[in-house]
Amino acid sequence: MKIIKFFIFLILFGSVGCSNQVEFDDKAFESVSEELLDCEKEIGCEEPPITPPIVIVREEVIIRDSFERQDVIVNRPGLPGFGWRKIVDDGGNITGGPGQNIDALIFNNVEMGPVSHLTRALYFFGRRGRSIHNIYLVSRTFDLSVFDEVFFNFDYLPISLEVGEYLKLEVCNNTADACGVGSELTAEGLNGPHWMSIYDIQGPLAPNRNGKNHRKDAWKTAETQFFLEDFNRSEFVFRMNTRMDEGFINNNRPGRMEDGVAIDFVEGIAVRYKEVPE
Numbered sequence: 625m626k627i628i629k630f631f632i633f634l635i636l637f638g639s640v641g642c643s644n645q646v647e648f649d650d651k652a653f654e655s656v657s658e659e660l661l662d663c664e665k666e667i668g669c670e671e672p673p674i675t676p677p678i679v680i681v682r683e684e685v686i687i688r689d690s691f692e693r694q695d696v697i698v699n700r701p702g703l704p705g706f707g708w709r710k711i712v713d714d715g716g717n718i719t720g721g722p723g724q725n726i727d728a729l730i731f732n733n734v735e736m737g738p739v740s741h742l743t744r745a746l747y748f749f750g751r752r753g754r755s756i757h758n759i760y761l762v763s764r765t766f767d768l769s770v771f772d773e774v775f776f777n778f779d780y781l782p783i784s785l786e787v788g789e790y791l792k793l794e795v796c797n798n799t800a801d802a803c804g805v806g807s808e809l810t811a812e813g814l815n816g817p818h819w820m821s822i823y824d825i826q827g828p829l830a831p832n833r834n835g836k837n838h839r840k841d842a843w844k845t846a847e848t849q850f851f852l853e854d855f856n857r858s859e860f861v862f863r864m865n866t867r868m869d870e871g872f873i874n875n876n877r878p879g880r881m882e883d884g885v886a887i888d889f890v891e892g893i894a895v896r897y898k899e900v901p902e
């Protein structure tokens with residue numbers, strides 16, 4: 625399986641590599657090459673099996689969002705339909721939209737500090753007063769039945785997160801209904817066991833950051849990839865899940881923050897492979 629993944633890497637970097645976030649793994653290549661050379665010198669060494677080449681037969685950008693607009697959720701005809709849903713869990717009270725002083729909003733780099741890509745980014749924030757809030761940004765449901773793997777990356781900026789506060793990329797491994805994000809929002813589904821964590825950024829992080837005092841290079845990029853066989857391909861849903869107990873200082877936005885997470889340039893690319901017989 626490792627070898628198959630390695631060959632997938634090799635082929636992908638010829639194809640998806642130009643999409644700016646994925647890099648060729650020189651070290652992995654060198655280590656496999658050395659293994660083969662060492663084996664040639666040894667008597668009785670079994671060479672690693674040669675795997676048939678795997679090629680990409682289709683790739684599709686399922687999401688690419690730099691939040692260069694005013695509203696996160698855009699439902700007007702003629703504008704790109706990102707299909708996001710915003711859900712707030714305010715101490716167990718789940719709403720399909722902003723809570724009281726709890727939200728995920730787009731701000732620009734004049735209102736807040738530098739963003740990662742172009743001039744705007746998305747900021748998640750809770751409410752002052754140390755109550756617990758989860759803020760979810762949920763994708764629309766995609767039919768990825770014909771794809772094998774997803775490459776996913778996003779830029780993020782944690783702002784003074786304490787222990788127990790986080791940003792996670794999660795994928796539903798059941799139906800959208802079972803995950804609480806079908807036609808109806810359900811607390812059982814949203815908090816249930818069907819969400820799998822793909823990327824997990826946990827506090828404590830950046831204790832002295834306040835959302836305005838960082839440099840552009842404080843932004844980090846999360847890169848991940850996962851095979852779709854582990855998920856429900858025909859109802860593929862992912863979400864950004866953030867948790868924190870504070871937000872803007874005195875709920876005054878866009879002021880300085882006590883807790884927050886910003887994201888920018890979210891990109892997902894679905895890929896279909898085909899093994900080529902020798």
Ligand SMILES: [Ca+2]
Binds near residue numbers: 739740743888889
């Ligand atoms: Ca942006």
Ligand SMILES: [Ca+2]
Binds near residue numbers: 783784785870882
């Ligand atoms: Ca804090």
Ligand SMILES: [Ca+2]
Binds near residue numbers: 784870883
């Ligand atoms: Ca906090």
